[in-house]
Amino acid sequence: MESIKIGILGMGNIGTGLYKILQINDEKIKNYANKKIEVKKVLVKNFEKQRDVDIPKELLTLDVDEIIYDPEIKIIVELIGGINPAYDYLKRSIESGKHVVTANKAVIATFGKELDDLAVKHGVQIKFEGSVGGGIPIINTLTESLSANEIEEIVGIINGTTNYILTQMSEFGMDFETALKEAQIKGFAEADPTSDLEGEDAVFKLAILSAVAFNKRVYPDEISREGIKKISQKDIKYASELGYKIKLLATAKKYGNNLELNVHPALIPNKHPLASVNNEFNALFIRGNAVGEVMLYGKGAGSMPTGSAVLGDVLSIIKAIETDGIKNSNNNITSKLVVNNIGQSKYYVRLEVVDEPGVLGKIAINFGKYGVSLESVVQRARGEKTVPLVFITHETDREKLDKALEEISSFSVVDKIASILKVEE
């Protein structure tokens, strides 16, 4: 059986998963691809590092050029992560005529268009299923299966770390710090969890989804984001009383020619399929104008699931090479969409107020004054100096809400505006 040679850049978590899958599913892969996949070279930083897989020493190299300029290697898999030097390696790989597969969300979110154009120019493919949602086939679904649809909306839980933390807080009443420590012990949060907690990781993925689903390229910086650090046990409890879960959501919604993109913690009704996506699992809820609602669910990270996505891309390229069917993306159509947060939303607002008669009425009147109508109110705790007063509004502009809250915050009975969260329906 003929073999096809690949090079792998980076042998960390995902690289190890990929290498393992190549070993355990050797027969399946040969049957599928009609070829044997041979790993010819692996770029590492350190020859001596102990790894979970047994890679022959002679495959390892410290010199990326040995891979990029090896004429026998047809496909290069980049699994280093981060922008530098991964972006440079990917560019040079494409320029040297290699097909490339990557799971690098930072590079694809930031330089996806440049790499795409370069790949078209050099007649090679670039694929990146593993960059969003780990093993969940979201990129393939959007670009292939749902190609007949105008995508209207994507709502996703696409960060496993924050979802694990919020699940622990919700199910076991843990506070944020304890849940974070738990996540770190279980390997669901990194030693420095900033990128996950502050929504940066989710923003990278949402930028990729925006390009793929809406043909609208958006730099990560342009996407508004809010992390989960401010979510308190109180908010989780009140949301639960009102029939909601709090999740870190990445949302993309089209209103006419406007595309609203957000990464934010939000309330989602218990009966919504995303509400029961717990712990390290990810899920993406998609609404297309033909297919209606579709949801994809699975492990959004991890060595084997992401390795599965990466190898799926490699196999797809091998099949295309075999049939001479290298498809070049030709998304040169300029999207008319303007990124704009104009959509209305319901909001959850928690105030801390002095516990005395008439406070609720005074605040409710003020919401009304600015055209914000209320769907529900919860006022439970009593007898403390300040007590939480929780509102869920009907659909409203954020601007109106902010004006109403500005005036409300000046009331002497209002201690503070403790949280404002969107409510997704």
Add this chain to the structure above:
Amino acid sequence: MESIKIGILGMGNIGTGLYKILQINDEKIKNYANKKIEVKKVLVKNFEKQRDVDIPKELLTLDVDEIIYDPEIKIIVELIGGINPAYDYLKRSIESGKHVVTANKAVIATFGKELDDLAVKHGVQIKFEGSVGGGIPIINTLTESLSANEIEEIVGIINGTTNYILTQMSEFGMDFETALKEAQIKGFAEADPTSDLEGEDAVFKLAILSAVAFNKRVYPDEISREGIKKISQKDIKYASELGYKIKLLATAKKYGNNLELNVHPALIPNKHPLASVNNEFNALFIRGNAVGEVMLYGKGAGSMPTGSAVLGDVLSIIKAIETDGIKNSNNNITSKLVVNNIGQSKYYVRLEVVDEPGVLGKIAINFGKYGVSLESVVQRARGEKTVPLVFITHETDREKLDKALEEISSFSVVDKIASILKVEE
């Protein structure tokens, strides 16, 4: 812009959806395919029939040969349904060099291999995403995204009619007949619902999944099936008390070289993602040896969702034609799998017994005698002549269970064995 001509066989429910999507998403489709899709001919049975879409009269024909032998038509979409004459039309279309797309589960389940071989021989593609799960991208996910995986298990809710009925019975306490009428009124059940209720529809789909996921061709007749007619309000109530929902499941499980295929109503724990798949929605839960658990969820039927899947297939073929990359399936590898129901399972057993002391003990001892151990027992109703006695067993062979129940059914205090259902975990 260049156009590609297609022919459509059948303008019923799905055909109408396809035609509508071609109209409303015209721009998206042109951008995606770099070509205009032109419907050149539509085979109908009746020129005068009132349709939901406005099709120019001159496109309609009563003569299939006008489509099959039109040299300008590159792709033929078969949406007639049923084996005859659809199978004949598909064969002749392929023989005349046309790529074909179909949503016909009966034909693909029964003659998928023959059509596949014929397509390879004639250098054309055959695609059938719409045949399972409506708009849910299950075929594409199994054949492309998860290609690096050995699939170990598929558990699916793939029949919307029965899921709608069971949901109504479970949520509103309806009896089977009332729920069926409700489903018929809402358009989720046909006038003759036999094929859905008795599991035949799900068996077709499971046969297709078996071929696609396990490379194992199984005739629909070879798959054991049980419909939902025997499910009573009592079973739903007891299952609920024990923390389960009853769903009609299609299951495919690999144990070594054995493949167990079943369509049957079964209990599934409330916390399982499939338990909250309600009404007309479908979902497929897949376990791959690399990706772990993945679930796909969406509308499993209907004009627009299925039209979306069909058009996705058409677009994929157009892209392949454009790049000369017609991929021919070459699944000539003989699967080693043997279809065999050898797996163990937990079982739910409802007996109707005389309400007197000692009955439970006597029956429990008898289960033990045959090596069937019990996980839980519910004995609620009192004071009637016979009362239900409900058991959930631990994992056991069906053979042992049947032997135990044979002896139990001979006890004078046992009126009847009212239900035996599998429990999926």
